[in-house]
Each structure stands twice: as C-alpha cells, then as structure tokens.
Amino acid sequence: MTQLQVNNPATGEKIAALQADDAASVATKARQARAGQPAWAARPLAERKICIEGFRAGVVRDLESLAITMTLETGKPIRMSRNELTGLLGRIDFFLEEADSATATETVLDEGGMREQIQHVPLGVVGNISAWNYPWFVGCNVIVPALLTGNAVLYKPSEYAAMTGLEIARLLHEAGVPRDVFIALIGEGAVGAALLEQDIDGLFFTGSYATGARIAKAVGSRLVKLQLELGGKDPTYVCDDADPKAAAESLADGAMYNTGQSCCSVERIYVHEKIHDAFVSTFVDTVKTFKAGDPMSEDTYLGSITRAPQLDVLDAQVADARAKGAKLHIGGKRIAGKGNAFEATVFSNVSHDMELMKEESFGPIIGIQKVASDEEAVRLMNDTRYGLTAGVYTPDRARAEAVLSKVNAGSVYWNCCDRVSPRLPWSGFGDSGVGLTLSSYGIEAFTRPRAWHLRAAG
C-alpha cells in the first residue's frame, strides 16, 4: 500500500501515515465520480443546500479539533487556524445565499410566441488540485460552489494539508454528500498528475505558477474548463500624504500574517521619500512585536515555513539582497531548532535588480523601496509578470484610484491589504492565473450556459 507520510513542520516529527492513491485508484475514483454525478445533479438545489448547511454545522461543531489538525500539519499559528475556519463560515453562507439567483434559469426574451432562456448546466466531474497555505479557504472556494451547482468533485488536497483534506471529505459525507460525488485523492504531485489523465470536465487549480503552467500544458488539448489561481508579488504604495504609522502597522501585518505565506501577502512596498524613514521605523518596531514560536501557542504570530525547500529560497533572496547593497533592519536567517522557521526580515534600500523584489518570497520577508512620485510607483508596481493584488495608502481616494487603475492586478486595495471577500471575484492577471473564484461569477464558473430557443406550437 502506498503511504503519504505527514510531518509536523514545527518539530520535524512524523504525525501520520495516510493511505495514498496511485494511478489505478485515481482512475477508479474518477469512474465512480462519473457514475455518481447525474443523480446528484438531478436533486433539487434545495437538497444540495441542506448538505452544505450540514457541512457548515460540522465545521462549527468540530472547529477546535480542525484548527489543531491544520496547525499540526502546516505550522499555521493556532489563532490563525481558528480565524480561517470562522472566516470560512461567512464564505459558505455567501454561497448558500447566492446559489439560487446565480443558477436560476433566465428568460431574456418572451415575445410573439418566442421565448429565449439561459440555463446553467453543471460542468459534470471537476478536478480540484489545491494548495496548503489556506486549505479550507482555497479548497472550499471550489468545492462548495461546485457541489451546490450539481458537479461531482475529485479533490486532491496538498500533500502538506492532506489530513485537513480528509477532514473536509469526512464532514461532507457526514452531511449527506454521497461518497461517489465528493472524493478525496491523497498523495503528492504524481497523484495530481494522474488526475489530469482522467475523464474530467473541469480542472480547478490553486498553487504555484510552475505547477499551474505544467497543468495548463498537460490538459491544454483536452478542452476541459481550466482555472488557475497562482502566485503573486503583490505591491503596495504609500503616498506622501499617508499617515506613515498607520500604514506601517497595517502593512507589517499584511506582509507577515500566516508567516508571509498568503497568496495575497504584501511582497513589495514602495514609500514616498518624504515619509520613507518614519514608515520604515514604525514598520520595524511593529515587526519586532510579532512573536515567533510554537504554532500551538496562543501568542505565536510567526509559525512554520510549511515546505522546507522554501527556506532555501528565503536564504537566497537574503544573500542576493545583501550582496547588492540592501539595508537589513531585522531578521535575515533561519531560526535554529528542529522545525522550519525563518526570522521576520525587513530590508530597505532595495531595487528591482534583487530577487527579493522580483520573485515570490512566500515567507516573512519584505523589501521597502523609496520612490519620488506616483509615476515611479506605478512603473515599479507593474514591473512584474504577476498581477494578483495591489494597494495604495493615502487619504485621497481620487489619487488612489488614479494609481490603482493603472496597475495590472485582479484585486486592488485602498488603505487596506491582504483581504479577500466572498462577494468579490478573486482572480489574477498575468502569471497570477486565469479564471476566478468567489462572488456570483465564482458560482457560475462551475456551470456552462445552455441556450434555449423555444417557439410555442401554432
């Protein structure tokens, strides 16, 4: 039997050995999903909603143990694990409230015996290959609307969040979603690759650009609906009229929350030269208050670097920035001990010659660059192949809108950062992805429109 070993990134200790899939079991499960989907789609939406309401109730009931499982396998600080689960409840509520209107058949013409209607038909069997950094959020952004709209889901959680993936499956099945409608596939990348070979109608992926590009190549000629939610190098600009203290406190959290491992973490900061020094000083003071330590402790803010290889990326970005003249204010190295941990690291005097300002860091490390004008800020913000989010801090809304409308990003923030709303579409421009989740569009995304041309006889 193939096994997936799960280690606690905070200690390096083995915490579980899960039964893993292989190419044969993935093929069997894909056939089961194909067989189970029509009966699920034939059930009224109201019945599918009752299952999702039951799933939500299960999350509420088991919230503490689900948070502990997520923290043990990912090293996410326990308070942030609880935050993710409570935030998830609002997302589920949104999907439940919106499902009827987002999927209702629309009549667009009714004239002279001719009626035209748009019906939203489920895609069929969808694959979901997911990331570990917010496993409940990114998993359920796909799973919940896909199930509500009548699809069967083959769900491949990250190998770094596989126990959470099995908990999602347990709660859905307990709530009445049939076992041949929601099926978890456990394993590493090879199991994801095996899923791509199956008879599927849609593939929804969350993860790195490198894997997303490989998946796009693999399924490109298959004509399945493909959505990719990928990485970012998200910039924020702090204007000269902003309050440097308030902006620094907000952005320190935006850069370091979840140990910097959010797709929408602030990864680059540009500050107008007039307030640059005051901003950097408060930013560093704020970061000093972020306690690193055991992710299970209530007062830990900085937890583990979930994937050990990312430590090499962080080391390399620090070495490159230092060699090219960046000023290190705090941090800069791994935290000694058994687990994977890295100090909160702040650089100023950075430039776009440095990897730190070009490639996704995905850790608690940030570069702050001085700029002389809004034009320079816009040019630097757009000097990236990514386009997930971007922000501006200023009391002047017109100024913020003028800057943000020129920036290539799927989500833009005025005086806030690192924020996702279920009511707004979540999408990346450029190499940050194709397609979207969340909002009513993120429900429709799991359907295809069928056009009805209906002429009454006689």
Ligand code: NAD
């Ligand atoms: P990853 O690309 O390493 O892995 C993602 C998933 O792909 C995992 O389940 C993995 O097993 C699977 N996989 C690996 N190789 C595969 C292959 N050849 N074929 C099919 N599947 C394969 O990414 P990760 O480390 O899990 O996640 C971190 C990345 O995800 C970061 O870049 C982050 O920015 C991004 N992310 C983006 C969003 C978003 O909404 N845009 C959200 C969360 C994370």
